[in-house]
Amino acid sequence: MNSSSLRIGVFDSGVGGLSVLRHLIAQVPQASFVYLGDTARVPYGNKSFDTIARYAAESAAFFRTQSVDIVVVACNTVSAVALPVVETIAGVPVIGMIEPAVEAAVRTTRTGRIGVLGTRATIQSGAYEMALYAHAGSNNVVVFPQASPLLVALAEEGWIAHPATLAIIEEYIRPLQEEHVDTLILGCTHFPILADAIAEITPMQLIDPGDCAAETLGRMVGTSSNGSIRAPRVEYYLTDIATNFAAIALQFLGFEAHPIHRIELDHTVMPAQRP
Numbered sequence: 001m002n003s004s005s006l007r008i009g010v011f012d013s014g015v016g017g018l019s020v021l022r023h024l025i026a027q028v029p030q031a032s033f034v035y036l037g038d039t040a041r042v043p044y045g046n047k048s049f050d051t052i053a054r055y056a057a058e059s060a061a062f063f064r065t066q067s068v069d070i071v072v073v074a075c076n077t078v079s080a081v082a083l084p085v086v087e088t089i090a091g092v093p094v095i096g097m098i099e100p101a102v103e104a105a106v107r108t109t110r111t112g113r114i115g116v117l118g119t120r121a122t123i124q125s126g127a128y129e130m131a132l133y134a135h136a137g138s139n140n141v142v143v144f145p146q147a148s149p150l151l152v153a154l155a156e157e158g159w160i161a162h163p164a165t166l167a168i169i170e171e172y173i174r175p176l177q178e179e180h181v182d183t184l185i186l187g188c189t190h191f192p193i194l195a196d197a198i199a200e201i202t203p204m205q206l207i208d209p210g211d212c213a214a215e216t217l218g219r220m221v222g223t224s225s226n227g228s229i230r231a232p233r234v235e236y237y238l239t240d241i242a243t244n245f246a247a248i249a250l251q252f253l254g255f256e257a258h259p260i261h262r263i264e265l266d267h268t269v270m271p272a273q274r275p
């Protein structure tokens with residue numbers, strides 16, 4: 001695949017996927033990217049599986065109008081709950097967050113005791129647990145999932161090193177420390193933003209699924225880069241443009257997000273629909 005003509009669709013429930021996009025651009029800087037954030041309906045992480053699947057179907061259908069070569073589901077919640085829906089509708093290869101992170105976690109752990117932080121829906125789906133046990137075998141790993149919904153709002157608020165954030169991280173991490181977890185998957189797009197704060201509280205090895213997915217993309221398209229980002233080619237499509245979008249985007253992405261287009265998704269797409 002010629003990476004300079006490659007067009008990659010990236011989607012998330014909102015702004016969090018920008019933390020993934022940053023890694024994707026660093027990995028394949030020659031490609032062009034179409035970022036879709038369903039900012040009008042974020043967060044997905046506390047919605048029912050049916051609703052998440054319906055929203056994911058609508059986003060996948062959007063990419064069919066965009067002539068993309070690959071779709072990256074830059075949202076752990078959608079990857080956990082509705083990846084097959086996206087694969088069915090997108091009609092191109094799809095990379096989710098879970099498999100790449102699971103492979104990295106299994107490679108990294110020394111004790112086999114792996115923790116997962118995620119939204120309520122991600123944790124309730126059991127997707128990370130199932131993938132870890134499938135990948136490593138239940139004799140080799142033990143998985144400790146922990147829903148951590150409050151961290152999403154704190155990251156968006158920019159409370160990266162705030163004492164309140166540290167206190168909440170401590171509360172979520174404590175049960176995992178008691179279980180002697182040595183490797184922790186940051187299974188939500190917002191949590192890598194808090195990696196320094198998490199590292200202050202625990203020496204666990206942290207796994208960033210966005211970084212792992214970018215490596216998978218690099219292997220898939222056969223390109224490698226030195227990680228520098230120069231003149232990224234990205235179009236941004238959002239279902240709502242909130243007044244604080246630019247500030248949050250800068251924090252998640254590391255550079256300004258533009259051009260931005262506001263769009264409506266086609267609400268008639270059903271999850272079961274086939275291409």
Ligand code: DGL
Binds near residue numbers: 012017046074076
């Ligand atoms: N992007 C979501 C995830 O990675 C977090 C935000 C949400 O709940 O929609 O799980």
